[in-house]
Amino acid sequence: MGGNFWSNWTSPDSKNQGFVDFPYVFTGGQDNLPWVKENAWIGWYGEYFANMSLSGSPVLTRTDTSIDFDWGTGSPSVLVPAQEFSVRWTRMLTFTEGMYRFHTTGDDGIRLWGDGVLAIDDWSNHSAREDTADVFMTAGQHNLKVEYFEWIVYAVAKAWWEVAN
Ligand SMILES: [Ca+2]
Ligand SMILES: [Ca+2]
Numbered sequence: 001m002g003g004n005f006w007s008n009w010t011s012p013d014s015k016n017q018g019f020v021d022f023p024y025v026f027t028g029g030q031d032n033l034p035w036v037k038e039n040a041w042i043g044w045y046g047e048y049f050a051n052m053s054l055s056g057s058p059v060l061t062r063t064d065t066s067i068d069f070d071w072g073t074g075s076p077s078v079l080v081p082a083q084e085f086s087v088r089w090t091r092m093l094t095f096t097e098g099m100y101r102f103h104t105t106g107d108d109g110i111r112l113w114g115d116g117v118l119a120i121d122d123w124s125n126h127s128a129r130e131d132t133a134d135v136f137m138t139a140g141q142h143n144l145k146v147e148y149f150e151w152i153v154y155a156v157a158k159a160w161w162e163v164a165n
Contacts, residue, residue, distance in 0.1 A: 044089040044146075048076060052149040054086045064089065067146055067159040075155070086149035087157065093144055095137040101164040105130045106148055107156040113145040123149075128156040134164050 043065040047058040060079040067089055075082040104110045104120050107128035112120040119133040148157040 044091045047088045048080045049086045049088075050081055050084075052084050052086050052151060054088055054147060054149075067157055069155075069157045071150075071155040071157075073154060082155070083150065083152045085155075086147070089146045089148075089159075091144050092141050094141050095139065097137065097139040099134055099136050099164040100161045102133050102135055102161040103130060103159065104132075104146065105156055105158040107154050108149055108151045110146065110148045110157060110159075112159060113143075115142050116145075123147075125151045127154065 043063040044067060046060075046062050046064045047054075048060040048062075049055060050059045060077050062077075069076065071082075073082060075085065076087070102112055102114070102119055104112050104122065105128055106122055106126075108125045109123040110120070110131070111118060111123050112133070114135050114137070117135075119135050120131045122129070122131045146157075146159045150157075
C-alpha cells in the first residue's frame with residue numbers, strides 16, 4: 001500500500017491517472033482520495049523548518065516532485081525565511097537490485113540516508129558542493145531521507161542518483 005498521505009482535493013484526478021493533479025500543501029484534513037495510487041509514490045514529503053536544526057514543528061509541509069532547488073538568495077516559500085532554515089525530505093521508492101550512485105549538492109549542509117543508514121554526510125556550513133555515495137539496493141521498496149540546512153546567502157539543495165557501473 002503506497003501513499004504519502006491523504007489529499008484535501010475534492011476532484012483531484014481530472015486525468016483519471018490514479019493520483020492527484022497538483023502538489024498541494026497538507027493542512028491536516030482528509031478526504032477519501034489517496035494522494036497516490038497504491039504501490040506508487042510520487043515525490044518527496046518535505047518538512048520545512050524556520051531554523052537550521054530541523055527543530056520544533058515545520059512551518060511548511062508539501063510534496064516536492066524532486067529535490068532540485070537553487071533558491072539563490074531567496075527562500076522556498078513565503079512561509080520559510082531566506083536564511084537559517086532547514087528541510088527534511090522523505091519518500092519510499094521501489095528499486096531494482098543493483099549498485100546505485102547517490103548524489104547531493106548542498107549550500108549549506110546536506111545528508112542522505114537509505115533505509116536509515118547514513119550514506120552522505122556533509123552537515124556543515126559551506127558553499128555549494130557535490131557529494132556522492134555508492135549504495136547497494138536490494139529489489140523492492142526502500143526508505144530515502146534527505147536533510148538539508150541553509151545558513152546564509154545562497155541556498156542550493158539537490159539529490160539524485162543513477163545506476164553505478
Ligand atoms: Ca539564503
Ligand atoms: Ca548558504
